[in-house]
Each structure stands twice: as C-alpha cells, then as structure tokens.
Amino acid sequence: MKYMLILMSAFASLTASMTHAEAPARFSDLPLNGEVQVFSVQGSNTIGAALGPELIRRYLEQKGAEDVTIEPTKVANEVIVSGRVPATLTRVYAKVAAHGSGTGFVGLADKSADIAAASRPIKDAEADTLHALGDMRAPESEHIIGIDGLAIIVNPNNPIAELSVDEIAQIFSGGYTDWSQVGGRPGPIHLYARDENSGTWDSFAGMVLGKRALLQGTRRFESSDELSAVVAEDINGIGFVGLSSVHKSRLLAVSDGSSKALKPNKLTVGTEDYALARRLFMYTNAKTENPYVNEFIDFVQDDMGQKVVAETGFVSQELQAVTPEFYAELPQDFRDLTADAQRLTINFRFQEGSAHLDNKGLQDVERLVSYLQQKGQSEIVLIGFGDRKRSERRAELLSRLRAMAVRRELVRNGIYPKEAIGYGEQMPIASLDHEEGKQKNRRVEVWIRQPGVHAKNS
Structure with missing residues (x-):
C-alpha cells in the first residue's frame, strides 16, 4: 500500500505544463534603428565554448534576425552573438561569458546574467544564495538542455583501453604515478586537468576524486580544447574533457565498481548509463520579466534546439532506438525478454525509496x-x-512499481506497454556502494520492437 501511495503522489503533478505561457517577444515590435540586448548567459565553459553561442545564433535566426554573427570580445572566453532585424534595422544581441559554472550563479545573484549555464547541478549553497529567485531546483528554474559524457582521454598511441573510476581517482590523486601500475607500458603518468572555476572540474571532482585531492603540480587549463590538444601530443598524458573536446586524443572505456566498462556514446550517455555521464543545465529566474529568456529556453528544449545540441558534439534528448551490445553476463531471461528489441536512448530515474x-x-x-x-x-x-535493499524481494518490488509508474503515464496518453517488470538490483550500471551509484541504478529502461516480432518464450 505504501508503494502505491508513493506511485500515486509522484504522478499527481506530472501533467503540469512544462512550457512558458508568456506571449512571444516579437522583434518587429522593437524600436527603429535601435540596439537591444535580449539576454546574457554566464557560466560553464563546456556550454559557452560552442553550444551556447550556436543555440543563440539559431534562436535569433528563427525569430527573423539576419546576418547573425558570433564575435569574440577582448576578454578571453567571451563572445557576443548579434544580428539585424530587417523590418526595424535594429541590432539584437546576447552576451556569453564562459568562465566556469560557478560564475553563472554569481551572475544570477548580482543580476549581470539572465541565464546561468552549468555542467553540473546547482550546489546547496548556491541555491540558498539565490533563494529570493525561488526554488532553483524547480522545473521552472532548472532546465536540462542535453547530456555530456566526461571523457577520460589519453594519447592515441597509449595501449590502455579502459580504467575503473577508482583507478582514475588513484592516478589523479598521485596513488598511481606510472602507467605500468594500471597495465600499461612503463612510463611516468602526466596529468592534465581543468581549472577550479569549470563545471568540468566540479563534475570530475565529484564523480571521480570524491574526498581525494588532485595531485599538486598537475597542469591546469581554462579551455577543454587546449587540454585535449596537449594530451594528444603527450604519449604519457591523461586528462578529462567534455565529449565535444576529444578531438585528436583517444577516449577510454570506464567502469564503476563491478559494472562493465563502457565508452561514452549516444546510447550510454543518453541513458546516463556511462559512469561519467553528466547533465548540462541552464538556470533562470522563474519570475523573470524578460520574455526572451523563457522563449529561448523553450527553443533550446524543442526539436530545433536539441538538433543544435547534437551538432555541437553533445548528446541531445531527442529519442533514438539503438541496438545495444549484449554481453555474456546478462541473465538469459533478460536476453529472451529483449530479443529482437531496440533500446531507446532514455532512462527514467527516481529518488531513494x-x-x-x-x-x-x-x-x-x-x-x-x-x-x-x-x-x-x-x-x-x-x-x-x-x-x-534489505531483501532482493523489496528491491524487485520497488523497481517494478517504478516501471508501472511510467506505464501508467503512458496509458493516460493512449499508449499501452506490453510489459512493465522489475529486476531489482540485478545488472547494476554503477557501484552500489555510494549514493551516486545507487541513484544511477534506480532506473526504468524503455525497449521497443515492431509488432509481430515476439520475444523468445513469449
């Protein structure tokens, strides 16, 4: 009964609108021959390097602006995206300052930014500082714009194929200093890391290092692209960047605990099964009176915006059906259940209990x-x-209730899944020994097959 109440309460508010109700902000209403800043974005270098400016460029073009350009300012990692409105000859523009996720929340606080771009979730202290703007974790303020995989990169000639999260942590904290300690060729390990202000660093510190400290003397970079270029030239180098910055370096498969090592790709990152997958965020003031901000956020999350996310090297939230790799450890009944089926690049995840x-x-x-x-x-x-859980039966029950919760919402929309079952704690994709891993394992996968193609033993 307890779990049914949980299920019912969870979906009571699910039908709440996720779009903004403001009237469109028309460029044709702007004053003649003027110059108007539509909004400013501050924060993540991962987003601000290419994705953010390109999203703004496409947004301005969709609204009718012409001759839209992305021009660097005199300040490193800052650009202005601007265009001309033909009907009024007005110049419209947006500023992007990419100095790390933390700087975006500072910008929201001092009102120098309308949008904070972040490659990690907002921290408690940051949310407390911004409490006057409302609940920064509410759907009206926190917007997931895409998924990135934190890529662990090495030189293309390095023979290492995979590392565990623990091995990576040992390497970057100084526990392992020679490649032979992780099965590679003898040689000193050279470390390259992002700077303290970047969300990429925050993600790495949280997902990999934990309470460990980065080895002193590690070379730090403000730019992921620059870091990747250095690793690509150093046979003994290792670093971490967003997926869009791998370039000429080579990425490794990564495992967490006893889970299978996975390389980041559309499926593993899109479903967040990859050990170092991370969400990309934009945060806004839910009470903003700037209509362009809400309109831009809706554009980013729509099909056209998600196409830009994919084009710039990240994983969009557009759903795709993928035939996954099946490995020997999978239970036979799971193989039978998913025979001739494809998996969608989506996972539904849930809070504890x-x-x-x-x-x-x-x-x-x-x-x-x-x-x-x-x-x-x-x-x-x-x-x-x-x-x-305390018992396998309890874990299986709760996992099935989660699948049923998703099924219920689909049924309400006229879609009737054939199966909604639970496998409990089987087939973990992350370590069950820490909270982040447990949260990743609390998931519902979506599989589809064409009508008339039946699972084995069905």
Whole structure:
C-alpha cells in the first residue's frame, strides 16, 4: 500500500505544463534603428565554448534576425552573438561569458546574467544564495538542455583501453604515478586537468576524486580544447574533457565498481548509463520579466534546439532506438525478454525509496509520448531496476512499481506497454556502494520492437 501511495503522489503533478505561457517577444515590435540586448548567459565553459553561442545564433535566426554573427570580445572566453532585424534595422544581441559554472550563479545573484549555464547541478549553497529567485531546483528554474559524457582521454598511441573510476581517482590523486601500475607500458603518468572555476572540474571532482585531492603540480587549463590538444601530443598524458573536446586524443572505456566498462556514446550517455555521464543545465529566474529568456529556453528544449545540441558534439534528448551490445553476463531471461528489441536512448530515474521523477524525467515523459505516437504501432517493454535493499524481494518490488509508474503515464496518453517488470538490483550500471551509484541504478529502461516480432518464450 505504501508503494502505491508513493506511485500515486509522484504522478499527481506530472501533467503540469512544462512550457512558458508568456506571449512571444516579437522583434518587429522593437524600436527603429535601435540596439537591444535580449539576454546574457554566464557560466560553464563546456556550454559557452560552442553550444551556447550556436543555440543563440539559431534562436535569433528563427525569430527573423539576419546576418547573425558570433564575435569574440577582448576578454578571453567571451563572445557576443548579434544580428539585424530587417523590418526595424535594429541590432539584437546576447552576451556569453564562459568562465566556469560557478560564475553563472554569481551572475544570477548580482543580476549581470539572465541565464546561468552549468555542467553540473546547482550546489546547496548556491541555491540558498539565490533563494529570493525561488526554488532553483524547480522545473521552472532548472532546465536540462542535453547530456555530456566526461571523457577520460589519453594519447592515441597509449595501449590502455579502459580504467575503473577508482583507478582514475588513484592516478589523479598521485596513488598511481606510472602507467605500468594500471597495465600499461612503463612510463611516468602526466596529468592534465581543468581549472577550479569549470563545471568540468566540479563534475570530475565529484564523480571521480570524491574526498581525494588532485595531485599538486598537475597542469591546469581554462579551455577543454587546449587540454585535449596537449594530451594528444603527450604519449604519457591523461586528462578529462567534455565529449565535444576529444578531438585528436583517444577516449577510454570506464567502469564503476563491478559494472562493465563502457565508452561514452549516444546510447550510454543518453541513458546516463556511462559512469561519467553528466547533465548540462541552464538556470533562470522563474519570475523573470524578460520574455526572451523563457522563449529561448523553450527553443533550446524543442526539436530545433536539441538538433543544435547534437551538432555541437553533445548528446541531445531527442529519442533514438539503438541496438545495444549484449554481453555474456546478462541473465538469459533478460536476453529472451529483449530479443529482437531496440533500446531507446532514455532512462527514467527516481529518488531513494520513491517513484518521483526528477525534472528530466518530467520532460522525458512528454518526449516519449510524442516519439511513440509518431512511430505508430510498437511493442513497448518497460524494465525497472533498483539499488541494494534489505531483501532482493523489496528491491524487485520497488523497481517494478517504478516501471508501472511510467506505464501508467503512458496509458493516460493512449499508449499501452506490453510489459512493465522489475529486476531489482540485478545488472547494476554503477557501484552500489555510494549514493551516486545507487541513484544511477534506480532506473526504468524503455525497449521497443515492431509488432509481430515476439520475444523468445513469449
């Protein structure tokens, strides 16, 4: 009964609108021959280097601006995106300052920024500082714009193929100093890391180092692209960057605990199964009176904006059906259940002991419904997983309730999954020994197959 109440309460608010209701801000209403700043973005270098400016460029073009350009300012890692409105000859522009995720929240606080770009979630202290703007973790303020994989990169001639999260932590904290200690060729390990202001560094510190400290003397970079270029030239180098900055270096497969080592790709990053997958965020003042801000956020999360996310090297939230790699450790009944099926690049994730979807999950329900309606007839299988509980039975029950919660929302939209089952703590994709890993394992996978193609033993 307890779990059914959890399930019901979780979806009571699921139908709340995720779009902004303000009237469109028309460029044609702007004053003649004027100059108007539509908004400013501060924060993540990962977003601000290319993705943010390109999103703004496409947004301005969609609204009718012409001759849109992205021009650097005299300050490093800052650009101005501007265009001309033909009807009024008005110049419209937006500023982007990419000096690290933390600087975006400072910008929101002192009102020098309308949008904070971040490659990590807002911290408690930052949310407290911004409490006057409302709940910064509410769907109206926290916007997931895409997924990035934190790539662990080495020189193309380095024979190492994979590392565990613990091995990476040992390397960057000085526990391992020679490649032979992790199965490589003898040689000193050269460390390259992002600077303290970057969300890339915050993500690495949180997902990999934990309480360990970065080895003193590690070379630091403000630019991910520059870091990657140095690693590509250093046979003994290792570093970490966002997926869009791998370039000529080579990325490694990464494992967490006893989970299988995975390389970051559309499926593993899109589903956040990859050990070092991370969400990309934009944060706004939910009470903003600037209509361009809300309109831009809606554009970013729509199909056209997500296309830009993919084009700039990140993983969009656009759903795709992918045939995954099956490995020997998979249970036979799971193989039978998913035979001839494809997995969608989406996972629904939940908080401890609940069926409450997070902000991404709320958006993804809408995306999944739209995708399935466009696809037409498909057999849908929802498979729930969980973290370790006092008993396997309890873990299995809760994982099944989560799958049923997703099923219920699909049924409300006229879509009827064939199966909604739970596998409990089986097939973990991350370590069950820490909270971040447990949260990753609390998931519902979505599989589809064409009608008339039946799973084995069905």
